[in-house]
Every structure is written in C-alpha cells, then in structure tokens.
Amino acid sequence: MNTDPCQIQLTPDGKLKHFLTTEGLSKELLTEILDTADSFISTQERDVKKVPLLRGKTVVNLFFENSTRTRSTFELAAKRLSADILNLDISKSATAKGETLMDTLWNLEAMYSDMFVVRHADSGAAHFIASQVTPNVAIINAGDGRHAHPTQAMLDMLTIRRHKGQIEGKVVAIVGDILHSRVARSQIHALKTLGAAEVRVVGPATLLPRDIEALGAKAYYDFNLALRDCDVIIMLRLQKERMQNALLPSESEFYKLYGLSTEKLALAKPDAIVMHPGPINRGVEIESAVADGPQSVILNQVSNGIAVRMAVMAMAMSGQQSMQQQAQQDSQEEDPV
Template structure:
C-alpha cells in the first residue's frame, strides 16, 4: 500500500512518506542526486533553475527550526516559490479540518506540500487525499517516520564511512519516541547494513524493533563496542506520559556520551545527532561540535538531500511531461 502510494507506475517518486519499502536503487539514486546538487551549488551562485514556476508549501503543525529552514532553503535554491504556513495562526485554529486546509492550498495551485504533524499517519492521510499531480513530502509524523532525516543521515554516513554494508551503527537514546530512529533503521537495512544496534533502557525500546533488523542493547558500553557510527537521540520528554526513566542525570550517567566513553570508541568512529541537542543529557556539551562530531555537517547535508527529493518529485515529473 505505502509503496504504491509513494511510487508511480514507472517506479519514480510520487510522494515521500517513509523509507520503509523503498527500493535500494531509488535510495541510492536520491543520495547520488544529492551529491550532484551539493557540488552544483557549492560556488558563490547557489541557485539552480530546476523548479522555477513551482510552488512548495511548508505546512508545519509542529514546531521546527532545522527541518523547516532547510526545506525552505532547499526549495529556494531550486528556484521554487515557497509558502510557509503558520498553522497556529491559520484557519485550522478556527476549526478548519486538515482536508479543508489541503484543498484550499491546492486551489492556489501548490505543487508540493512539506508536512510535519504530531500524529503518526498524517502524511499518508494527505497523500491519499491529494489531487493528482500534487505531491506530499513527510517532514515527520508522530513516532512514525522522518524520511528526509533518514536520508541525510545515510548521506552523511556514506560521505565519511563509505557504503553501510560492512559498517556497525549504534542508535542510542529515546528510540521509543523517535521517528528518526525508525527511518534510519529502515534506510540502513535497505542499503545492506548488517549490524544495526539500538541502545537504550528497556522503557525506551519499542516492541518489535528486532523485526525491523536491529539488535537491542540495554547497556551503553557493549552497545558501542566496535561501532563505526554512533547516532544519538534526544529524549523526547514532550511525548512521554509517565515514568520512562528515573531522571535526566541518571540517563546521562548510564547512556550519555562522555569524553571517557568517546575515547573507548574506534579511533575513526563518528558521532551524529538529528538535533536539537540536550547538552549534558545524551551528549556532554564539549563533544557536540568536537572533531569526531558530524552534527553540523548533517544540517548542511539536509539541504542537498531535500533538494534532491524535491527535484526528483517535481523536476523529473515536469521533464517527463
């Protein structure tokens, strides 16, 4: 169902809702396109004409800084017109339904909606009800998926460590509430990574994660033993109802990345984080932008990856008309 919704009859991107079920060749094509666009916009003139005349709407029902900003920059670098809809001050606050909002913006001839919502499945809802020729790009829905974050993580890993087939990758922290963790696991598995680890206390491990292809560790040191990449996750306390852990201090003691723990990793192991960072919780403050950290590079890579996805959905579609 999801694959048929995301891909057209020729196997090209129609919407991007989740990494799950996408073919390996398509993921590789997106990463290759991102590398090409990064090179093409590396000079003083960063603007390309690919999406001139297209309209992209950033429709964010959840607060965001990095994701919304990088989507906006990516669309503008492709010469698209961009509308940033402030949902808290829009008609949805007056009782307008999600479907009415979508149809209203479609009537303004929007070509693509970038949607972030706190409900899992919201992006699928929009895709199922979008008019023909209108694309939906999931910028994060509940705990479900954040496919462009997964793609930019894969892009960053590939740029520094090569293809993930023979890598060991550990995802540490609040896996239970993390759509990033799910997208990373799907993407790594599709690209052939055989050693995907999730490291967290039992209360922050979702049921069935092993069926997705990950090994579970409840202690940090064995979970990080021999890994090439460490992806740290923020504790999403805003999604926690009840006692998931004793305290932030105890979490840092047991699962936080400190300088001492960093020193025990492989000398060429790298550290990543989707942001925002909780310094002194999942990572010691002085390590956030250290020589082993790729966190700021992830932000920059997000622009190229999001350009690639929008270009493949709208630019390639326009070229094929």
C-alpha cells in the same frame, strides 16, 4: 484505493512522486537520492547556490507542529531550487475558523500548489494526505508523529556515506529514546536496505519498543557493549515533551548510562563518527567535548540536510510532472479530435 506506502510514493515506472517513508523503498532508489544529494552539495559550495530546477513551482510548508529548524531547512532547500515558498502557520489559518483540514488542503491545491511539505503530530498524516486528499500534489513528509522522518534519515545516510565511504558493512548504534523517535524508525529501514552490517538500538528498557527487533535492529540495554566495533554512533535527542515522566530516569542518571562521553566514545572504533539530529542537549545526551570533537559530524549533517531535501524535492516534483504529462497524453488518446 492503493494504500501500500511504498507504491503510493512511486510512479508506475518506479520514480519517486511523494517522499513519505524510507520503508519499502529499494536500494537503487535510496542510492539515487544520495547521488542526487551529492550533486547538490557541490552546487551549495559555489558562489551562486541556486539551481533553476523548481523555478515557477510553488512549495507550501504545512507545519501543524512547530519546528523552526526543520521548516528553515526546507525553506532554504526550496529557495535554492528557485521555487516560490509559502509558509503556513496552520494553527492561525482557516482550520481555526472551523474549516476541515481536507478543505484547507484542497484550497491550497486549487491555488496551483505543486508540493506540500508536511509536519504533523499524528502518525500517518502525510501518508493520508498523499493517498486520500491531494495525490497530484507532491507530498514530502517532514515528520509525522512517532512514525517517520525520512529526510532526516536520508541526510544521516548521506553523512555516513560521505564520511565512511559506504554504508554496506558498517556497524551503527542508535542511542536514546527509540520509543518516541520517528527518526530511529526511518534510519533503521534505510540502514537495512543500504546494507549496514548491524543496526543496534540502545536505551533503557522503557524506551526500547518491543517490536524493534522485527525491523531488523538488535536491542542493547548496555551502552558499553553496544559501542564495541561501532563505525557510527547516532545519538537521539531526549524529547522530554514526548515522554511520560515515569519512563525517564533522571537526566543525570540517563547521562551516566546513555550519554556519550569521551570515555564512552573510546569504546567504539577509533575512527567512529558521532551523529545527532539536533538540537543537542549538551550534558544530557552528549558531552560538549564529544559534540565539538574531531569525530563529531553533527554540523555536516546540517549541511547534508539541505542537499538531501533539495534532492527529494527535485525528484518528487519530476515524478509528479511525468505522471501528469502521462495523464494528459492518455486523455488526449481517449478523446481524439
């Protein structure tokens, strides 16, 4: 069975049918996602925010890891596409009664579900489901272990494009706990594909994975240096729950070295924008004056997140449908009456 992550996401004619990772997707496809999301931003600003693209479809929010914020954005995106949505708290479901995860997924598929939005603590979970379990259900990866968080990366791309006009040629710094960040990996892939001039990853040596430069990013231990000529500064959340204590200096020490203060921000380009995936730890990664200041686009990211999620949901559903129509046609041609 084909397990190449890029191929699995696409129909034979190159349309999206799952959205698992930004890795390996073409510039054209990533740009199509951004263009589609742009069109949904205008529908969000209308009186009636709903569009009927997923009317009559069933989307299941499968959150094996709790995340009210991410779940809510997918729920809203699904509702604004007019889908029906089923929120499943997996810890309480039949898997707790001894049923295997695969049985749970096959059961949900048998209920005529059309799309699973999956968050899981294990890297590769969404990919496994799309390749091995329910390939005919559109799978959207809402974060898997340390691996990927592609909708977060694409909402960041949309935010950069809307505020800086384009991604091509921009200098972008990603700052903080790169080691445990699924977001950083997805961002680097997208930024490189979309033509960013330079992607800098910034943090203490213990939080910069050794292989990060293989992805095309440049490692910086000195935040001051990394900020020079920056167009975009992406602060990561300090995920205390993901770090072993040894790796982390004290919070105040961390803030002094890698927190984004007004003084630090002045080292970047004067029109640099400040981003953060949220929820922010004020005074830990970022000073309140910066988070709430004129260069911050943190709340724009949230708005763009709804539009990007609507875009990938609509595109993956459309790709799945064209696959199934093709399969039906093929079986009719094989089996003429």
